[in-house]
Amino acid sequence: MNIGLVCYASVGGSGIVATELGKALAQRGHRVHFISTEMPFRFGEFQAGLAFHQVLTPTYPLFREPQYLLSLANKIVQVSREFNLDIVHAHYAVPHATAAFLSRQVLASSGSAPRVVTTLHGTDITLVGSDPSYSQIVAFSIEQSDRVTAVSESLRASTCEELGVTRDIAVIPNFLDCGVHRRHASPALRRRFGGDDPDVKIVTHVSNFRPVKRVESVLAIFDKIRRTVHARLLLVGDGPELGTAYRIARELGISGLIDFVGAQEEIVPLLSVSNLFLLPSSQESFGLAALEAMACEVPVVASRVGGLPEVIEHGISGFLHAPDDLDAMTESALGLLTDPVLHARVAEVACQRVRTHFCADRVVPMYEKCYSELMG
Ligand code: GMT
Numbered sequence: 378m379n380i381g382l383v384c385y386a387s388v389g390g391s392g393i394v395a396t397e398l399g400k401a402l403a404q405r406g407h408r409v410h411f412i413s414t415e416m417p418f419r420f421g422e423f424q425a426g427l428a429f430h431q432v433l434t435p436t437y438p439l440f441r442e443p444q445y446l447l448s449l450a451n452k453i454v455q456v457s458r459e460f461n462l463d464i465v466h467a468h469y470a471v472p473h474a475t476a477a478f479l480s481r482q483v484l485a486s487s488g489s490a491p492r493v494v495t496t497l498h499g500t501d502i503t504l505v506g507s508d509p510s511y512s513q514i515v516a517f518s519i520e521q522s523d524r525v526t527a528v529s530e531s532l533r534a535s536t537c538e539e540l541g542v543t544r545d546i547a548v549i550p551n552f553l554d555c556g557v558h559r560r561h562a563s564p565a566l567r568r569r570f571g572g573d574d575p576d577v578k579i580v581t582h583v584s585n586f587r588p589v590k591r592v593e594s595v596l597a598i599f600d601k602i603r604r605t606v607h608a609r610l611l612l613v614g615d616g617p618e619l620g621t622a623y624r625i626a627r628e629l630g631i632s633g634l635i636d637f638v639g640a641q642e643e644i645v646p647l648l649s650v651s652n653l654f655l656l657p658s659s660q661e662s663f664g665l666a667a668l669e670a671m672a673c674e675v676p677v678v679a680s681r682v683g684g685l686p687e688v689i690e691h692g693i694s695g696f697l698h699a700p701d702d703l704d705a706m707t708e709s710a711l712g713l714l715t716d717p718v719l720h721a722r723v724a725e726v727a728c729q730r731v732r733t734h735f736c737a738d739r740v741v742p743m744y745e746k747c748y749s750e751l752m753g
Contacts (some may be wrong), residue, residue: 378748379408379460381453381491383477384468386415389585390665391498393419394528394551395468401554401741412449413622419642430456446472446479451650453480462491469520470501471511474518492751494744495522497532497546499662499683504589507539516540524747529684532662547747550687551663552740555732558672560649567650570611570636578608578714581651581675582665583644584658586616591680593618594657594703596625598678601707603634607716613647615640648673652720653710659700661685668735670693671727676720678709688735694727703716 380402384395396417399409403426411417411429420429434448453476455464465480467473474495484490495518506515519542520527526549527533533546571577580599584590592612597609612622612635619637626632632749641647648654654670656679661667663684667677671694679685681697689695696709713720 378463378752379410379461380498380748381410381412381456381462381465382468383412383449383453383465383473384417386413386417387585389418390551390663391469391496391501391701392417393665394496394498395466395635396420397552397554397737398466398741398744399427401425402745403738404746405741405745408460409569410460410462412452414445418640428460446476449473449476450479450483453477454547457484457491463752464494465491466494466496466744466748468496469498470495470515470519471505472518474522475514478518478521484574492523492748493521494524494526494747494751495519495705496523496549497527497536497662499528499532499660500589502536502539503660503662503683509614509630512540516542520544523751525547525749526744528663529687531684535662535683547743549743549747550740551665551668552735552737553668553672553731555672555736555738556668558645558731560673560675560728561645563646563649567648570609570650574606574607576595578602578606578652579611579650580608580653580655580710580714581611581647581670582655583613583647583669584616584656585640586614586618586622589658589660590616590618591657591659591700592622593625594700595749596622596629596631596653597712598655598707599634600629601703602710602714603631608714610632610639611647611651613639613641613644616723620726644669645673648675651675653678653713655706655710656680656685656693657700657703657706658682658685664688667695668731672731674724674728676713676723676727678706678713689727693723694730695723 467477477493582595654677677695680700691697698705
């Protein structure tokens with residue numbers, strides 16, 4: 378099939394999932410056309426079957442506002458006419474589902490139009506899409522897509538409740554390339570972050586440092602952990618709350634125990650030296666970052682919100698607590714870091730859970746089936 382994948386190129390789960398899906402589809406013989414403002418994060422090396430089409434949004438002195446929706450819809454029309462797209466798959470509803478709908482209308486008026494699939498990722502519904510400034514158009518665009526998928530049952534339910542959407546939404550979970558996402562021994566990197574003392578525990582958080590990730594909770598939990606065990610905090614990512622993280626670290630007097638490494642494309646080496654992963658988000662429709670940690674045998678302590686209970690079974694493949702219950706999160710974290718038997722068991726079960734339920738070879742065929750059904 379000829380598939381157009383519309384996604385955000387910036388660091389973020391929806392772009393990563395779209396990129397991994399595109400790469401997996403190309404490996405399975407499809408021709409995949411990424412349509413985005415920049416080469417997507419984690420695109421990696423060139424791979425046969427993949428093409429990238431850049432969306433440019435020219436400015437004009439009259440406009441104070443960038444016309445991204447128009448330039449994106451126009452690019453989808455152009456790519457579809459040139460490469461006979463069978464499917465346009467919009468990742469993240471705002472405004473990609475609307476651009477896909479608009480381009481399908483244009484293409485239908487001049488011959489055959491591709492079928493539109495929209496995948497909902499989370500904040501496109503729970504934060505942005507349900508904002509009254511966007512909700513009417515977002516709901517309409519979701520209803521008008523030929524197929525809609527959500528990355529968790531929780532997100533499917535939120536879409537119906539918060540936007541009043543009544544149509545079928547299939548749940549297709551996020552996934553990983555399980556050949557790549559596995560723990561590698563990296564003694565040199567481990568020494569770089571943990572020094573020569575093998576008892577130092579590396580606690581890691583990876584995110585785009587937006588308010589929803591609650592980086593202040595990460596620091597508060599770590600501050601309690603380091604009072605009991607020798608530990609260092611590895612903070613991976615960049616975003617608006619990074620300055621807050623610097624400030625809180627200074628106030629707590631723990632800056633010297635933290636490695637801020639910024640946004641990183643290669644996440645596996647960093648997870649492979651980690652002993653614990655913290656994800657105390659206020660909302661998380663799936664928690665791809667947690668899944669990546671689990672695949673690298675890093676136990677996760679996270680919030681019991683959104684789709685996280687569909688990824689982590691509390692007390693079995695990780696620990697979940699109310700987002701405000703930092704004491705319980707600290708207790709679970711310390712339990713894992715001080716009990717090697719518990720740590721090894723949770724790490725093993727978490728990794729097995731990923732390999733059983735969330736590998737590309739199990740999940741990508743679900744998207745292929747969805748496309749084939751649409752193609753009749
Ligand atoms: O909020 C983010 O972390 C970015 C956002 C995105 O769309 O890029 O992530 C959402 O989609 C991810 C991929 O499906 C999910 O794993 C994240 O849980 C979800 N984030 C939230 O719901 C806050």
